Amino acid sequence: MQTLTVGPATFGETVTAIELAPEGTGYRTKTRFARFFNLPELMA
Numbered sequence: 001m002q003t004l005t006v007g008p009a010t011f012g013e014t015v016t017a018i019e020l021a022p023e024g025t026g027y028r029t030k031t032r033f034a035r036f037f038n039l040p041e042l043m044a
Contacts, residue, residue, distance in 0.1 A: 011036060012033040012036045016031045
């Protein structure tokens with residue numbers, strides 16, 4: 001497996017959303033990939 005040496009923005013779009021914490025004690029912000037692109041280059 002190769003190490004990813006380019007920025008994540010090359011392969012996807014991120015969004016930050018507020019979600020309930022797993023402990024149920026409050027909320028937290030979480031950033032996740034919302035959409036991927038350039039997948040053939042990512043898998044090469």
